[in-house]
Amino acid sequence: MASYSTNEFRSGLKILIDKDPCVIVENEFVKPGKGQAFNRVRIRNLKTGRVVDKTFKSGDSVEAADVMDTDMQYLYSDGEFYHFMVPDTYEQHAADAVAVGEARQWLKEQDTCQVTLWNNTPLSVNPPNFVELKIVETDPGVRGDTAQGGVKPAKLETGAVVRVPLFVEEGEMVRVDTRSGEYVSRVKD
Amino acid sequence: MKPRSDDWRPSAGLDVLALRAALLGRLRGWFADHGVMEVETPALSAAAVTDPHIHSLETCLDRRPMYLQTSPEFFMKRLLAAGSGDIYQVCRVFRDGEQGRRHNPEFTMVEWYRRDLDVHSMMDEIESLLAVLGAGRRQPRPAERITYRDLCMEFTGIDPFVDGTAAIVARLNKAAVAVPDGLSADRDALLDLLLATVVEPAMPAEVPVFVFDFPASQAALARIRDGDPPVAERFELFLGGMELANGFHELRDVAEQAGRFERDLQRRREAGLKQPPVDHRLLAALDAGLPECAGVALGFDRLVMWLAGCDHIADVLSFDAGRA
Numbered sequence: 001m002a003s004y005s006t007n008e009f010r011s012g013l014k015i016l017i018d019k020d021p022c023v024i025v026e027n028e029f030v031k032p033g034k035g036q037a038f039n040r041v042r043i044r045n046l047k048t049g050r051v052v053d054k055t056f057k058s059g060d061s062v063e064a065a066d067v068m069d070t071d072m073q074y075l076y077s078d079g080e081f082y083h084f085m086v087p088d089t090y091e092q093h094a095a096d097a098v099a100v101g102e103a104r105q106w107l108k109e110q111d112t113c114q115v116t117l118w119n120n121t122p123l124s125v126n127p128p129n130f131v132e133l134k135i136v137e138t139d140p141g142v143r144g145d146t147a148q149g150g151v152k153p154a155k156l157e158t159g160a161v162v163r164v165p166l167f168v169e170e171g172e173m174v175r176v177d178t179r180s181g182e183y184v185s186r187v188k189d
Numbered sequence: 190m191k192p193r194s195d196d197w198r199p200s201a202g203l204d205v206l207a208l209r210a211a212l213l214g215r216l217r218g219w220f221a222d223h224g225v226m227e228v229e230t231p232a233l234s235a236a237a238v239t240d241p242h243i244h245s246l247e248t249c250l251d252r253r254p255m256y257l258q259t260s261p262e263f264f265m266k267r268l269l270a271a272g273s274g275d276i277y278q279v280c281r282v283f284r285d286g287e288q289g290r291r292h293n294p295e296f297t298m299v300e301w302y303r304r305d306l307d308v309h310s311m312m313d314e315i316e317s318l319l320a321v322l323g324a325g326r327r328q329p330r331p332a333e334r335i336t337y338r339d340l341c342m343e344f345t346g347i348d349p350f351v352d353g354t355a356a357i358v359a360r361l362n363k364a365a366v367a368v369p370d371g372l373s374a375d376r377d378a379l380l381d382l383l384l385a386t387v388v389e390p391a392m393p394a395e396v397p398v399f400v401f402d403f404p405a406s407q408a409a410l411a412r413i414r415d416g417d418p419p420v421a422e423r424f425e426l427f428l429g430g431m432e433l434a435n436g437f438h439e440l441r442d443v444a445e446q447a448g449r450f451e452r453d454l455q456r457r458r459e460a461g462l463k464q465p466p467v468d469h470r471l472l473a474a475l476d477a478g479l480p481e482c483a484g485v486a487l488g489f490d491r492l493v494m495w496l497a498g499c500d501h502i503a504d505v506l507s508f509d510a511g512r513a
Contacts, residue, residue: 006286007286028290029289029290030386031287031292031381031385032382032389033381033407034240034409034435035242035377035378035380035381035384035385035407036242036375036377036378036381037286038369038381038385038386040386052367053365053367054369055369055382056369060369
């Protein structure tokens, strides 16, 4: 496996620390006078999500992590795995529930997600920032209720539950921000 | 063809470039008033610095390896030995593997040598130069002077001459500084880390601090004064939490200098680093006789950073390494 020297450290670099794939979040070069130089680095473990600080002697090297972020289309789920496809190459990948994580509630067939591969295996899935999903279940709103700021829960076709304004009806398409899980707007056909 | 990005532009603002020009003018005027002659020495040399922590850039001239200077010191000492009198230089120096908020692989050094001055008179001189350069812009407060030992004690509670590696590691951990694996036995490296991560950031922003009487193990090319413990006649100037200058009472003893080069090479061997060619011409100049003198190397870009209130060296360089 390739390795990186501290000279090459920068935000976004994917490295292996204690066999776990990690990404450099912050990198600071420190060097007192004519002494030993160091790199003080903030690292996020891509498997556990934890952030740690590490100090490296300048000139030390670390193993590169074979981690790549690729855009893939969500195909379907067979109950155990979630299947994705790279559009240009038709290459397919199966992500388990752990890798899919929170994204599970936003996955809609044909949508493009960012899949992080580690050694060519899906490590995590990032849904698109915005998704358009159909409301499959919600209480009917009272006509003319646009003035009130009230909200009600609505279940979407993926199973996700979001709070929507009272005037939004069952069967309507809504736009949701996947990062906050919040309703953004209705989608007009 | 559409250009890829805006990186053809300079990294510093034009106002900062104007500041640099004004400062250089003042600097030259100050040296002229003090009878210090400007010199220019080669950027390329057949020899390179042996310090294990400084990495020279190598190039090829007529298929011979040549090294870009990391400091004009060796050439300037040869001039001094030839009877040049007091000299100064403003030049680019080059260092591999140094890049960050305060480091650019090439930067501008102001380096000068004064006969018959000791480190304390040199510090006086630098103070007066800072006042001239900062006038009308950002005036430094009166400088403080402190020994390396007192500095460590004050900011970290560690006695750099007495405390063992375990104590230094404990102090670093207390400051939430991760210690790299394999460093716990290297006392000097631990002290370096302590200085860079705990002491430097805590230094006052407006007060120049001169740190002198360095540990003998960090003497570089300074002479060592006997004592208990022996100390190096070396000082550093800190301002705004940055190391701005490094000064020595210069070592004149050729045998001692040759010995230090050898020890450096040995440390490089042990660390698996390249063995650069030793500067025999410098040794020959020392043999012919270097006058009693003190020398200073000042990082001009960092001084501009302080005067302009910038926190990244790219903001004071016409083009930082990323745009070169």
